[in-house]
Amino acid sequence: MRLNRLLRTFAFTALLGGLAVSVSSCKDDDTKGETEKTIGEVSGVVTDDEGNVLGGVEVSIADIVDLTETSVTATTTTEADGRYTLTDVLVGSHMITCKKATYQTTSVTLKPQKFNAEAMATVNIEMRYAAAKITGTVLDARNDGAPLAGVKVTISETQTGMTDANGKYEIANLPLDAYELTFSLKDYATVTKKMGRDAFENNTAVLDVVMGSPEVLRGKTAFDLRDADKWYYSEYRGGGNDTSYPHWDWSTDYMAALDFVGAWQEQNEGTTLQIRNDGANQKNPVDLDVFDSYVYGSKLITEDNKVMTLQVRTHNADSENPAVFGVQVIDLSAAEPAAVKIGGNESYGSDSYKSFGFDLSDYVGKEVVIAVGIYRAKTGDYWKQLVLRRIAFSTAKIDGWNYITGTAVNDDLKDWKLTMEMVRSTMPHTKKKFSGVTVCEGDKNKDNRQVAYHSWRDNAHIAAEWSFVPRVKDPEPFAGEGYIIKTRGGGTAVNTIEPEAYLYAKFSIAEGSNNLTLRIRNFAGEATFFKITAIKNDGTVEHIVPASNTAASSSAAPNGCWKFVHQNGGPGNPDAYAKFVYDLSKFNGEDVVLVLGVYKGEDNGTESKVCIYDVEMN
Incomplete structure (x- = not known):
């Protein structure tokens, strides 16, 4: 061979030699430059x-x-x-x-x-053996999120894909590893996305991208922000220290259920926003305009809630080397939405809590995206933490730990800590069904709250989707049968006017969404007193009588309360819970705050509990 x-x-x-001789005998210049x-x-x-x-x-x-x-x-x-x-x-x-x-x-x-x-x-x-693949869909923000065809998706020179007519792409034969993908198309800004090895499940990772819209917050375009979580209520709390703050934070620190981006952690002091400071992130440049880590949500700003207060402290910071943080607002109705700083950048470095106020008056009448974040002020090994203990909205800045002040709804509700300003500015809920069961398994103590509370996002948990007010008593967030609100024990004065604790949310009542169905139980054979209260935007209050119920024992009680005993029901047997149904059709066409409260209806020597399996508007 x-x-x-x-x-x-x-x-x-x-042959080449022969050709060369033949050609040169005719014209020598023709061979110049040939190799x-x-x-x-x-x-x-x-x-x-x-x-x-x-x-x-x-x-x-x-x-x-x-x-x-x-x-x-x-x-x-x-x-x-x-x-x-x-x-x-x-x-x-x-x-x-x-x-x-x-x-x-x-x-x-x-x-x-x-x-x-x-x-x-x-x-x-x-x-290299490579059975993993990355798939996804590319959407066009310029065309109201329509699929975008012809986008080149690149991992390396030899690992590329192209979106089809449905905007879908697939890059196969990949090792299970971390990747950086580039999405490019003529006349569109190139988009680069990173994904870690943990993004793969069963050797497949899904990465959807929107092109044609610049990033407004780090990693988020205006198109992405259209789906921001709603910040329905006037207050969100973090932390597990219950010694000085009158909100039972150790069991009601539900700020962790909000949408966080970057590095963050749940700690006893509060929910901390952190500088991404591991590995290659230490090479990130200084940027005092783009948040390194942040929490964000969409909120309707009114005259009743136009000032936001942050109660914060810091870790790994002092007066000489403070943490730099701030608030940015994005008005998605603008022709070109952009992140606008409110009040500039703040610097703080102390273990003492301090209140910072941010005026949102320019956005009254608009629903906007609000982001609270921390900035990287130094490249290299730069480790700062901003501890968020409280995010509150009111008519003015709130100093210290006090409840939000305002106008009482009426004399009976004056000590509820629920003001007319809070009633009016609470946003109507967009969801209809809420669970009381925590889907996160395993340890749910203080050291694992971040995972447990954040898991509530997966099943629209009532404690994350409604606002909990522990007026004088804390709840049991992770009971196996459901979320428990309860009264104090023996020796507590009987009171069927003021709840020991309650949950509330606002709904737009209409056909198809004018019945409330509540599945609950209690324990120990003792009666529990509770009621559903409806509060209209004009301050009208009505305690609603159930149209029907399936409790083992039930009867009307003073001041609109309902007394019941029912010990059946568990996650594996949902039909065994007592079902209370409320007809709300009289409120059709109106926005109404619904309050589920538990009351000390009798001194039976123990805590009385309402264990919530689920709540549904239907």
Whole structure:
């Protein structure tokens, strides 16, 4: 075989020599600049990353030199022993590429010096097993989120994809690893997204992207922010320290259920926004305009809630090296939505809590996205934490730990800590069904609150979606049968006017959403007193009588309360809970705050409990 190759080379050279002699006898100038070309052969063995030979690999070679004549290319397939041979290869610089299903496409560069005197080159190639894939959809923000076709999705020179007519793409044969993907299309700003190894589930990661819209917050475009969580209420709290703050934070620190971006953690002092300071993040540049980590939500601003108060402290900061933080507002109704700073950047470095006020008056009458975040003020090893203990909205800045002040709804509700300003500014809920069961399994103590509370987002948990007010008593957030609100124990004065604790939310009552169905139970054979109270925006208050119920024992009680005993029901037996149904059709066409409160209806020597399995508007 080698003899034949030599003869072929000799014959080819002789032919070129003959042509050169013939041409030069006619016109010597025609040969100036011509270079003799040599045809050779490339061979080798393809193996996997454990040294096993790979058959059935498609091996191709492409000329990467900028020649005036047509490039020479060839393709072959490896034999069962992993060997391949590419013949009639022009000696020069080439790219050899190997492709095989479930293996990462691999390319190597072949330089001219790799060819020996016989114009032969040996190139052995190792391929990495790669059964993972990344899929997703690219949407066009310029066209109201329609699928965007023709977008090139790139991981490397040999790992690319293209979106189809439905905006979908897939890049397969990838190792299970972290990746940076680039999405590019003419006349659109290129989008780059990073994804970690933990993004893969069953070897598949899904990454959806919106193009045609610049980032407004880090990692979020205006299109993304259209789906921001609603900040329905006037107060959100974080932290587990219950010694000085009158809100039973150790069991009601539900700020962790909000939407956080970047580095954050639930701590006893509050929910902390942190500088991303691990590994490569230390190389991130200083940026006092774009949040490094933040929490955000969408809120309707009115005269009743136009001032936001942050109660904060810091970790890893002092007066000489403070944490830098602030508030940004995005008006999505603007022609070109942008993040607008409210009051500029704040600097603080102390273990003492301090109240900071932010005036949102410019946005009265609008629903806007509000973001609270921390800035990177130094590159390198820069570790700061902003501890958020309280986010509150009122008519003025709130100093200290006090409840939000305002106008009492009426004399009976004056000590409820629910003001007319809070009633009017609470936003109508967009959801209709709420669970009382925590889907997070395992340890849910103080050291694991972040995971437990954040899991409430997965099933519209009532404590995350409604506002909880522990007027004088804390709840039991993680009881197996559901979320428990309760009274104090023995020796507590009987009171069916003021609740010991309650949950509230506002709803737009209309056909198809004018019945409230509540599935609950209690414990220990003692009666529990509770009631549903409706409060209209004008301050009208009505305690609603259930249209029907399935409790083992139930009866009307003073001041609109309902007394019941029912010990059945659990997550595995939802139909066993007592079902209370309320007809709200009299409020059709109105926005109404609904309050579910528990009352000390009798001194029975123990705590009385309402265990909530779910609540549904239907």
